[in-house]
Amino acid sequence: MKLGVSVVAFLPGLACLSLMAGAAPCSAQINIHVHTATGPAESHIGNLTGHSEAGKQLYRRFCIGCHGPNGDGKGENAPYLADGIQPRDFTVGLFKCRSTVSGSLPLDSDLFDTVGRGLVTTGMPSWGPLTDQDRADLVAFIKTFSPRFEEEKPEKPIPNPAESADTPESQKRGEELYQKTLKCFECHGKSGRGDGPSAPTLRDNKGNPIPPYDFTTGSRFKCGATNADLYRIFMTGLDGTPMPAWSDWVSPDQGWDLVHYLRTLQVNYKTGKSKTAPQSREKSKENTAKLK
Numbered sequence: 312m313k314l315g316v317s318v319v320a321f322l323p324g325l326a327c328l329s330l331m332a333g334a335a336p337c338s339a340q341i342n343i344h345v346h347t348a349t350g351p352a353e354s355h356i357g358n359l360t361g362h363s364e365a366g367k368q369l370y371r372r373f374c375i376g377c378h379g380p381n382g383d384g385k386g387e388n389a390p391y392l393a394d395g396i397q398p399r400d401f402t403v404g405l406f407k408c409r410s411t412v413s414g415s416l417p418l419d420s421d422l423f424d425t426v427g428r429g430l431v432t433t434g435m436p437s438w439g440p441l442t443d444q445d446r447a448d449l450v451a452f453i454k455t456f457s458p459r460f461e462e463e464k465p466e467k468p469i470p471n472p473a474e475s476a477d478t479p480e481s482q483k484r485g486e487e488l489y490q491k492t493l494k495c496f497e498c499h500g501k502s503g504r505g506d507g508p509s510a511p512t513l514r515d516n517k518g519n520p521i522p523p524y525d526f527t528t529g530s531r532f533k534c535g536a537t538n539a540d541l542y543r544i545f546m547t548g549l550d551g552t553p554m555p556a557w558s559d560w561v562s563p564d565q566g567w568d569l570v571h572y573l574r575t576l577q578v579n580y581k582t583g584k585s586k587t588a589p590q591s592r593e594k595s596k597e598n599t600a601k602l603k
Contacts, residue, residue, distance in 0.1 A: 343371055346381045347455040348402060354419040354450040359443060361419070366452025369445055377434060382456030384517075392434035397519050399435075399551075404459035405516060407549040408534035413556035415466035416459055422450040424535075431531040432524065469546045469558055471539055475567040477574070485572025488565060495569075498523040498553065503576040516551040523554075526576040541570045 345367060354361035370378075379386035382401035389398050399406065408425045409417040426446045429437035438446065454460040475481060489495045489503075498513065500506040503526035515521045524533055532541050533549065545566050548556030557566070574580050 343375060343380055345371060345375070347452075348458050349455045349461050352451050352454045352460060354423070354447050354454065356420045356423045356443075356447050356450070359447040361444070361447030361449070361451035363448070363451040363455050366448035366450070369441075369449050370452050373438070374449070382453070388434070394432070394522055395520055396433045396522075397515070397517065400517065401453050401456035403516070403551070404457035405551040407551060409547050409550065410468035410471075410543060411466045411547065412469060412558065413548040413550055416463055418465050418468065419447075419450055419454075422453060423447060426450065428535065430533055431529065432533065469543070470563075471543055471546075472563045474538055474542075474570075475564055477571045481568045481571045482575055483572075484565070485568035485570070488561070488569050489572055493557065493561070493569075499526065503527055503573065513553045515553075521552055526573050527578065530577060530579070538567075538570050538574070541573065542566050545569060 352363045375386055377386045377388040377392070377398040378384055378401065379389070379398075384398040384400040386398060392398070404416060406417045406422070406425070407430070409415065409421045411417060411421070423443075423446050425435075426438050426441070426449055429435050441449070489499075490501070496507050497509045498505075498507045500510070500523075505523040505525035507523060510523050513521050513523060530536060532544060534540055534544050544554075545561070546556060546558040548554050561569070
């Protein structure tokens with residue numbers, strides 16, 4: 312049993328190659344006992360229905376090395392992840408990337424997007440090689456680790472209104488919010504590099520150190536790449552981290568002002584150029600077929 316976990320933990324690249332080649336997982340890996348808190352579950356994402364029984368095999372193959380056989384984030388890979396950011400503990404039922412209010416369970420579609428997109432600056436990769444059905448099955452299985460999914464329903468998503476114009480005036484108002492009103496600089500730093508005076512003291516809900524996001528690097532954020540993704544992060548917060556939800560404190564227009572200001576901190580930023588959301592694997596294939 313120990314050997315199976317070790318293979319997944321220390322050879323994640325091999326696991327990915329096996330996925331792309333369609334190879335079957337080794338017998339030791341299949342026989343790892345996975346402990347869940349509830350019975351079988353389903354996920355519902357659009358027209359897709361995910362099944363936890365199928366997701367369990369995928370979890371054993373690709374997720375157990377970090378998230379562990381109990382889903383508590385204590386897999387054999389966990390101590391070696393970058394910056395000490397630990398894997399999600401599914402048993403608690405708290406998730407960073409949600410469209411719902413802080414404290415609520417995520418929608419199935421939120422978890423589905425996270426599996427496909429990954430979490431930038433963490434050890435959670437983008438699982439692009441998985442089919443949409445695979446991702447839906449994994450979501451269904453992840454839900455079996457926490458009784459919250461049987462006892463509660465997710466709240467309604469927070470509205471994500473149309474984006475206001477990205478103008479110098481909007482950026483200036485966003486800077487005022489960042490530097491003075493909301494004091495985002497205390498964690499993220501004056502220039503958004505994640506080096507604010509409070510940064511060394513920050514801890515997640517498990518007591519682990521967690522660095523603030525550095526807005527100056529790359530084009531992606533923790534939970535997406537679009538302006539709408541960044542707006543949603545402000546309004547919902549990142550549960551399990553010190554990042555609060557601002558939906559009760561800022562108006563939609565102020566939220567967009569903050570988005571526009573933070574974009575100016577990024578390399579190669581162009582005013583008014585918002586990235587579009589990534590397509591699902593199946594949708595991308597459909598569009599490619601239409602071009603042939």
